[in-house]
Amino acid sequence: xxxxxxxxxxxxxxxxxxxxxxxxxxxxxxxxxxxxxxxxxxxxxxxxxxxxxxxxxxxxxxxxxxxxxxxxxxxxxxxxxxxxxxxxxxxxxxxxxxxxxxxxxxxxxxxxxxxxxxxxxxxxxxxxxxxxxxxxxx
Amino acid sequence: xxxxxxxxxxxxxxxxxxxxxxxxxxxxxxxxxxxxxxxxxxxxxxxxxxxxxxxxxxxxxxxxxxxxxxxxxxxxxxxxxxxxxxxxxxxxxxxxxxxxxxxxxxxxxxxxxxxxxxxxxxxxxxxxxxxxxxxxxx
Numbered sequence: 001x002x003x004x005x006x007x008x009x010x011x012x013x014x015x016x017x018x019x020x021x022x023x024x025x026x027x028x029x030x031x032x033x034x035x036x037x038x039x040x041x042x043x044x045x046x047x048x049x050x051x052x053x054x055x056x057x058x059x060x061x062x063x064x065x066x067x068x069x070x071x072x073x074x075x076x077x078x079x080x081x082x083x084x085x086x087x088x089x090x091x092x093x094x095x096x097x098x099x100x101x102x103x104x105x106x107x108x109x110x111x112x113x114x115x116x117x118x119x120x121x122x123x124x125x126x127x128x129x130x131x132x133x134x135x136x137x138x
Numbered sequence: 139x140x141x142x143x144x145x146x147x148x149x150x151x152x153x154x155x156x157x158x159x160x161x162x163x164x165x166x167x168x169x170x171x172x173x174x175x176x177x178x179x180x181x182x183x184x185x186x187x188x189x190x191x192x193x194x195x196x197x198x199x200x201x202x203x204x205x206x207x208x209x210x211x212x213x214x215x216x217x218x219x220x221x222x223x224x225x226x227x228x229x230x231x232x233x234x235x236x237x238x239x240x241x242x243x244x245x246x247x248x249x250x251x252x253x254x255x256x257x258x259x260x261x262x263x264x265x266x267x268x269x270x271x272x273x274x275x276x
Contacts, residue, residue, distance in 0.1 A: 025170050032163050033201045037208030049275055058218045059204035063171045066197035070175030078175060080196045082224035137187055
């Protein structure tokens with residue numbers, strides 16, 4: 001886990017990690033949220049809706065924004081204030097995503113940073129793009 | 139699970155549910171995302187940072203936006219395009235949240251709806267406010 005303080009962070013800093021979406025993550029996310037929508041749980045329904053297989057929960061992908069902030073940038077001293085995200089392409093179980101956060105702004109008055117977030121699959125298709133405003137507690 | 143079609147949904151429609159945040163949800167969310175930030179896992183760290191106990195992951199709360207869309211409004215025919223959310227107050231394990239979604243806009247061209255989302259704790263404090271744009275597949 002990184003421990004960057006506010007003063008150690010500069011606009012342009014980038015952190016990234018990769019994660020492979022598993023069936024266990026899908027069932028775990030469904031169990032926590034109670035979202036049993038068939039697009040995420042039923043191959044036949046997803047296929048009839050025009051997708052090659054079950055679609056990964058958008059909010060499961062968005063949950064890795066928690067990881068980039070809490071573990072990488074800034075890491076330990078992170079407190080998320082606000083997020084925005086959209087899902088330009090569907091993501092499927094088995095996809096390996098590269099999650100990247102880049103510092104695009106700093107606010108010295110409030111000690112907050114703004115990150116631009118992208119998640120890309122192996123084919124370099126963007127499955128998530130977003131922004132976060134994060135307080136840096138030290 | 140509700141199965142509202144696009145034509146059955148009107149601006150002003152509201153759906154809501156309640157959920158109590160448990161330690162199992164917290165550890166499950168940490169296991170899925172790999173976010174082991176001590177603000178969410180270490181009582182002493184959270185206390186030293188000025189909170190009464192471990193702070194619930196913001197993105198765990200935001201994950202219930204998946205539930206309101208996928209199970210309630212519109213339910214079965216949901217496909218989330220975009221979300222925005224912020225966390226005006228901290229949430230703690232044991233809090234029971236009322237999650238509410240209200241239709242504030244419809245786009246007949248794209249068959250999308252816009253929901254305003256709030257999550258309030260038992261003391262009626264707003265711990266999440268957000269917006270979602272959701273495609274309605276039928």
